Amino acid sequence: MDQLKDYADSRLIVGCIYCGGLEETRDHVPSRVFLDAPFPENLPVLPACGPCNSGFSLDEEYLACLIEAAVAGSTDPAHIRRPRVAETMRRNAALRSRIEAAKRVIDGRLAFDPETARIQNVVLKLARGHAAYELSASRRERPTGLSCWPLEVMTPEARESWETSHVQQMFGEVGSRGLQRMLVTQFTLRSETGETTTVELLLNDWVDVQDGRYRYLAIDDLGEVRIKIVIGEYLACDVSWTD
Numbered sequence: 173m174d175q176l177k178d179y180a181d182s183r184l185i186v187g188c189i190y191c192g193g194l195e196e197t198r199d200h201v202p203s204r205v206f207l208d209a210p211f212p213e214n215l216p217v218l219p220a221c222g223p224c225n226s227g228f229s230l231d232e233e234y235l236a237c238l239i240e241a242a243v244a245g246s247t248d249p250a251h252i253r254r255p256r257v258a259e260t261m262r263r264n265a266a267l268r269s270r271i272e273a274a275k276r277v278i279d280g281r282l283a284f285d286p287e288t289a290r291i292q293n294v295v296l297k298l299a300r301g302h303a304a305y306e307l308s309a310s311r312r313e314r315p316t317g318l319s320c321w322p323l324e325v326m327t328p329e330a331r332e333s334w335e336t337s338h339v340q341q342m343f344g345e346v347g348s349r350g351l352q353r354m355l356v357t358q359f360t361l362r363s364e365t366g367e368t369t370t371v372e373l374l375l376n377d378w379v380d381v382q383d384g385r386y387r388y389l390a391i392d393d394l395g396e397v398r399i400k401i402v403i404g405e406y407l408a409c410d411v412s413w414t415d
C-alpha cells in the first residue's frame with residue numbers, strides 16, 4: 173500500500189479509536205487474519221487500548237474462517253483456499269465444528285448460518301478503523317446503517333452501482349489520507365451549440381489492501397461518513413454514519 177502521512181488536525185484522533193480509552197498499543201486495520209503472507213507493506217496502524225486491541229481477535233478469526241468455509245462450501249481444511257485459514261481450521265476443532273454445525277442447505281444451495289452479532293462487531297471495528305485512518309474521523313458512536321451480504325447475491329446492476337468509485341461533492345478534512353488519494357479527473361462537456369466546458373471531478377476510489385483478500389472505500393461527503401468493505405471478494409459490508 174502507499175504510505176500516506178496524515179496531515180489532518182492531530183486533535184481529531186485522540187486515544188483508542190474504538191472506545192476513546194488510553195492509547196496503549198497500535199492496531200492493524202484490517203487485521204492480518206484477513207490477509208495472506210507476504211503481507212502488504214505499510215498496513216494502516218491506529219492507536220488502541222489493550223482490551224480493544226485483543227478483544228476482537230476471536231470474532232475476527234471466526235469471520236475469516238466463516239468466509240472461507242462459505243467460499244469452499246466446506247469446513248474441510250483440504251478444501252479451504254487460504255493456507256492460514258486451513259491451518260486455523262485444522263488447529264481449532266471447536267471453531268471448525270461450530271461453523272460446521274451452522275451448515276444449511278437452502279434451495280439446494282449450501283450456506284452457513286452466520287453469527288450476526290459477531291460479524292457486526294468485526295465489521296464495525298473495521299469501519300471505525302478505516303474512518304479514522306482515511307478520513308481522520310472518529311466514529312465511536314453507533315452507526316446509522318450497518319449491513320453485510322455475499323457479493324454473489326447482488327444483481328449485476330446493483331453490484332455495478334455499489335462498486336463504482338465515488339465522485340466527491342464536498343472536500344473532506346484537509347490533509348486526510350482519503351483526500352490525498354483522490355484522483356482529479358477532467359471531463360469535457362460539449363453543449364448542443366458546440367461550446368465546450370471542462371469540469372474537474374475528484375474521484376474517490378477503492379483502496380486495494382491485498383488483491384482478492386481485502387479492499388475498502390472510505391467516503392466522507394454531504395454529511396455522511398460511509399465505509400464500504402469487501403473481504404475475500406466474498407463478503408460486502410456497508411457501514412454509515414449520517415449527521
Ligand SMILES: [Zn+2]
Pocket residue numbers: 188189190191192193220221222223224225
Ligand atoms: Zn479501546
